[in-house]
Amino acid sequence: MSALPATPTAALDGVLQRHGHCPTELLQILIEAQDLEGWLPAQTLTHIAQSLHIPRSRVEGVAGFYSFLYTQPVGRYRVLFSDNITDRMLGNTELMDALCRKLWIEPGKLSEDGLVSIATTSCTGLCDQGPAMLVNGRAIGQLTHRRINEIAEMIRQQRPLELWPAEYFQIGDNIRRKDSLLNLDMKPGAALAAVIELGREGWLQEVQKSNLRGRGGAGFATAVKWASARNASGEPKIIVCNADEGEPGTFKDRVLLNSYADLVFEGMTLAAWAVGASEGFLYLRGEYRYLMPQLEAVLTRRREAGLLGHHILHEPCFDFDIRIHLGAGAYVCGEETALIESLEGKRGTPRIRPPFPVTKGYLGRPTVVNNVETLAKTCLIALAGGEAFAASGTAQSAGTKLLSISGDCAEPGIYEYPFGVPIARILEDCGASDTQAVQVGGASGVCLAGYEFQRRIAYEDVPTAGAFMIFDGSRDLFDVARAFVHFFAHESCGFCTPCRVGTSLLQGFMDKLADGHGAKADLADIDWLDRLLKNASHCGLGSAAPNPVIDTLQKFRPAYERRLVSLDFEPAFDLDAALAEARQLTARDDPGAHLHTHEEEEK
């Protein structure tokens, strides 16, 4: 946290000044303004609105959208437990209860002295070293009861975070298998020198020959994206590196940014050369804010080395620089058009496409959005050529893929494989046994059952952005699907009705089953909701939201069926209990003052 200058308003004006009083910087301004007092009081929002000459409602709208922005007071220690299914499997719920008990507070509430607040948050990208938490934005992994005891004590003593044991904040890379990318030891600037040699056109041709496809999920051909942005009119053109990495179970971009940041920034610069772009953004998810200082240091070093800025490597027409923009806890901002809205300082509401970002993106300019891994991979192409890159992998999936492996296995972490690797091989390598299911691609991906473990990781078979969560025979796949449904309901941006209402109805049905009120009729309603979400949602979040349910209903149906208490219909609530208040008010207890949950019992 930055040191507090004399008065908050002076500090706030400093923040506004630093961002040039520019409304497109609103989100960054709010994030930094919040650092001053830990939350955003009403007068701060008003002051920001006035200084930027924008309606206060817009400021409030943005502040209300992001889950890491607080318009109500939060604790001076703000503890957020990562709540992915893999954290739950490692016992995060029990640890959170224990911490709450020790500090005498309830989850989601602020302690009376304003000292501490404890809540949950979506996956923080520490799945290989969970259970995890964020304390005032700093990540702590490998939580145990012992750590929880110590944390409770340090909070009680109000010990500043800087004085907490350093090993708490050590986040390991856990790289378990390296292939071409992770083995690459490149001198910063080497790839750039190679492509400047090739010329812009020649470089684009190499990318095309490489058959590189996007690693962010959709698998779009990178050369096609770059060429479209290059041919689009409008200046200056923009390169965005998508480091939102919000998909539950994914953490490979975190490792690339932590230990391979030069490859990522060089990749962005390679893209800029191909496209003719002059501005770059790294959109860094708020959960990874702790990486900011070291990433800024890499950028500074690259500027000093002539790898960013004016006349890169003395090339007269090559100007490009990169700024880091922070997200603030919104999964939907990984969707490229929502990300662009967020970059512009707005709520992360996905845009209607077309127009696509390559023609009209950030501030209406041609914009390339690529995943962290995609961009890093372009260094390989620059150094060894497109054909060499295309030679590994499968027919439709060139090169390698980083997998973020977590869940029930001996060695969770990062594994790099050439595309085409069978699921069974991966399970063997990471020491998984008695595997019941694998969730590939995160909550929005696919759930594979044992009979599918011969399938391969590739766009043409099992595509994935990298998450690989393993569930052994002791796990209940209904719980897994339910946790993902909760995730989507929480992360739905609320813009379109099918997703806003659909995800919360789906959550209601899953909870109904979990609470022991399930009926066969609910399964039919769940099917119907699945179809509605898939077909009517505005963006990929809503259309992927039913995936975990569709897959598990198909492959692990008994996990649902054993929860049914009726083969027809069952209310989600206790009818007799619904009369209790009226019974009390009227002091009645005659038979007419009761209802049976099941009609047959009435007679």
Added chain:
Amino acid sequence: MSPAPAPARKLRVATTSLAGCFGCHMSFLDIDEHLFELVELVEFDRSPLTDIKDVGPCDIGLIEGGVCNAENVHVLREFRRHCKTLIALGACAVNGGLPAQRNHLPLSECLREVYQFRPGLDNGQIPNDPELPLPLDKVRPIHEVVRVDYFLPGCPPSGPAIWKFLTDLIAGRTPRLANGLLHYD
């Protein structure tokens, strides 16, 4: 839409109003001269249009209003038991509607306000006659209490919407309301 082909036998239809205002039933009567066509196609079981007190085996049941008390639960269950097809008619049956406005208040507050604290009601008492059905703590849409086959939204759904819906159903078509007929008011 062409007039519905007559089914082999007359379908039996029951209707009732639970926690509703009878506005939906009024709207039903608003199908005007179609009523004559309708009685050619269906016969009525329990309904405000007949004097039948208990619902018997039916093809179609139309429910107006949500579920606000124990009696509503009993009637609704009886309808469900006897009707092959059960329809939530109107906003109250579909969502709880206006009566569900009380859901954000504790029931005790509502009852005390009405029976004890209202000016001019000194010494008022919350009625406790066993003849009276007890209110539920919350007003529920009917699908939270029984399985419902179709939903016809609107407050009330218009006469033409109800007519289209019924003729579809009678003719064996899955009811489908085009844009103009579908309202979520």
